[in-house]
Amino acid sequence: MSTQQADWAWLPEDMMGAILKKLGLTDEYMRVSRVCTSWFSFVRDRTEFKELLRKQAPLLVIPAINNRRNRRNLYNVIDGKTYDVQITLPYNRRCCGSSHGWLATVGRKMVITLTNPFSQRRIRLPPIFNPPKGNITRDNPCLFYSWVHKVILSNDPDLSSEDCVVGAIYDHINRLAFIKLGDECWTYVDNNLNIFSDIIFSNGLLHAIDKRGKLISVDISIDSYVTENEVEVIMPQCMEGNPNMAYIVESRGGDILMIRRFLVKQPDHEDLYLTGKIRVFKLQRNSSMRSKWIEIKNLNGETLFLGDNHSTSLSSSSEILALKPNCIYYTDDYFHDGHPHYKEDGPLDLGVFNMDDGSFEAHYVLDPSQKQFPPAIFIMPSTLDNIP
Structure with a gap:
């Protein structure tokens, strides 16, 4: 055995079951499932793993602010249940994105912090830029939205921190920047692109x-x-x-979709505006002719989740998640536009x-006590990326 690697695929199922009973987080299950193909199949079929996924995904993070802290409950939009798990964020930070199970928040000094509510890990990034002098939110708290519009991750830092890149739309003219975890400064995209x-x-x-x-693409290997x-x-x-908004999503089949x-x-x-029309387009690329957007009328059974979160497509054919096919879930992410x-x-x-x-139908109705609070946001545990 000293000169050979153990054949983990042949570990007895009763021993595997005993190991899995010691786990409590979906991330822990996914680490085990990545050892080999047979372990992935074994983990995926476990009842306790399926129950964890049903409870965790997809979740809507609902704000509930007290005097000093921003406490947010987790609400499952599929089964209509609110879970006891609470996410506590500093009251003076705004949630500016969610991606691969992580929440991104930004404060007045333009420091973005990543928080994983499932692993309780936090990552503090360098300031994305130097804010103007003074308190930029003293007279208008919504200015946070102008300076950092959205933050996403290339993958889950808990699973592959060495390869994780953070992308951001920032500044009042919606410019682009990105940073690899561990780097000391951001890489900025030309000011003319905004x-x-x-x-x-x-x-x-x-x-x-x-x-x-x-639609543009940027090589994230560039470090200047x-x-x-x-x-x-x-x-x-x-x-x-x-x-009022446009989103970009990669389908489960690899197609690039635009949602308007x-x-x-x-x-x-008198002053109320609600979503009344949504159109979906698929990018058609051709090496010999100009690319174009083609409008589509169905999502091939997939389900989209849009808002301040990382725009995401999930498979509605999964028996675990039981999503509505050809549907688009959305949150109120134009809150910062200042509509009366x-x-x-x-x-x-x-x-x-x-x-x-x-x-159209509602998936969550705000309680009157929540109407003066920040917008809700979807959060997708990173395990959902691996559900067929």
Whole structure:
């Protein structure tokens, strides 16, 4: 045995079962499942693992602020249950993203902190830039949204911290920056490239999109300032109309999707605007001709989750998750735009769009006590990336 590696695939099932009974977190199960193919199958079929996934995903983080701390409950949008697990964040920090099970928060000094509510680990990043002098949120707390719009991760730092890259949309003109965990400073993308609304990582590249359909990709191996000439413009601005938000998602099959979200004024309320139209497009790339966006009417059974979170597609064919197919779950992520109705109603535009029949329904209804609090945000445990 000293000159050979142990054949872990042949470990007796009763011994495997005894080991798994000692585990309590989905991340621990996933580490075990990565040892070999047979272990992955064994873990995936365990009842206790399936129950953990049902409780954890997909979760909506609901704010509930007291005097000094920002306590957030976890609400499962699939089974409609609120769990006792609470995430406690400093009251003076804003949640600016969630990705691979981690939450990103930003404070007045523009320091972004990553928090994993399941492993309780925290990672503090260098300031993304030097904020203006003085308290930038003294007169308007929503300015946090202007300075750091969204933060995502390339993967879970608890599972592969050496390869994890953090991407961000920041500044009041929505510029791009990224940093590899462990680096001391951010890498910035050319100032001429801005006004982006969403970002994802795909095939080792950072992709960014704006509301008019412009799509670019950035090589994240560059460790200095990224010039405009070093950025690939996959699609120029080409879409008509002016959506309130646009998102970019990679489907489970590897397709790049653009989702455009439009607000509609509500007839029974003077200042209330809610999501009333959603259109979905798939990127069609061709080496011999110009790429283009093709509108699609279904998601091939997948389910999307959009908002301040890392835009995500999950498989609705999974018996574990029991998601609604061809549906888009969304949260109120334009809260920072300063629409007048927020003074009275709060960030209440949370819903589900069914692409099969064009209908909308709510997945969570704000309690009156939550209407003056920050928006809710989806969080997806990193284990969901591996559910077929």
